[in-house]
Amino acid sequence: MARRVFYSFHFEADNWRASQIRNIGVIEGNSPASDNDWEAVKRGGDSAIQRWIDDQLSGRACTIVLIGAATAGRKWIDYEIVKSWNDGKGVLGIYIHRLKDRYGQQSAKGANPFDGFKMKRDNCRLSSIVKAYDPPYWDSADVYSYIANNLAAWVEDAIASRKNY
Numbered sequence: 001m002a003r004r005v006f007y008s009f010h011f012e013a014d015n016w017r018a019s020q021i022r023n024i025g026v027i028e029g030n031s032p033a034s035d036n037d038w039e040a041v042k043r044g045g046d047s048a049i050q051r052w053i054d055d056q057l058s059g060r061a062c063t064i065v066l067i068g069a070a071t072a073g074r075k076w077i078d079y080e081i082v083k084s085w086n087d088g089k090g091v092l093g094i095y096i097h098r099l100k101d102r103y104g105q106q107s108a109k110g111a112n113p114f115d116g117f118k119m120k121r122d123n124c125r126l127s128s129i130v131k132a133y134d135p136p137y138w139d140s141a142d143v144y145s146y147i148a149n150n151l152a153a154w155v156e157d158a159i160a161s162r163k164n165y
Contacts (some may be wrong), residue, residue: 002027006057006089008080009066011038011094013107017099018066023149027155032128042164053080062090062155065113067132068097081113085126093132093149097161100140109134129165131158 009018040051044116053076057063063084073076084091093114097107114127121159133154 003061003152003159004059005062005064005155006060006080006084007064007066008077008084010068010071010074010077013070014068014096014101015071016102017068017096020099020144021066021094021096021147021151024151027152032064046145048078053083054138057083057087057089060084060089062092062158065091065093065132066111066112067093067095068111071111072113074113075118077113078116081117082125085117085130085162088162088163090155090160091126091130091132092154092158093153095132096133096143098135098138098143099139106140122153129161131161 002025007018007022009015009141041048057080063080065071065077065081091114093112095109097109100106112127112132114130114132115125117126118124119126119129131154133147133150135143137143137146
């Protein structure tokens with residue numbers, strides 16, 4: 001049975017790349033929000049956005065942060081990371097900068113979004129616990145295949161790691 005996961009990513013910059021990962025099919029992801037749906041949620045303000053994220057995270061075993069050039073430090077991505085971790089969900093990151101966008105372009109590698117969090121228990125960075133996978137290929141098709149071949153195992157590893165921390 002496929003695990004239910006939540007995908008966290010910078011919508012404007014990485015929606016095209018994120019859709020490629022969502023379509024892999026080895027895990028069950030959250031349904032993508034259309035541009036119109038997301039705009040309606042944003043019009044409701046911060047509390048509406050937080051409620052929407054909380055609803056999307058409900059029933060998910062793991063959060064996958066798709067790391068693009070401008071993912072780290074974004075308010076709502078940070079919220080999704082903290083909420084997921086505090087709720088006991090597995091958390092992992094995947095660098096997606098080498099997947100092509102709708103225009104056939106790759107982007108710059110972004111910072112690790114888990115570097116910005118310190119654990120209260122032992123003052124270590126979340127990035128020392130949560131893995132951020134960087135596919136070792138330059139070609140977009142090879143990057144996609146690498147992610148597709150490893151995604152299910154990465155999710156299981158993230159869930160197991162969270163249970164052990």
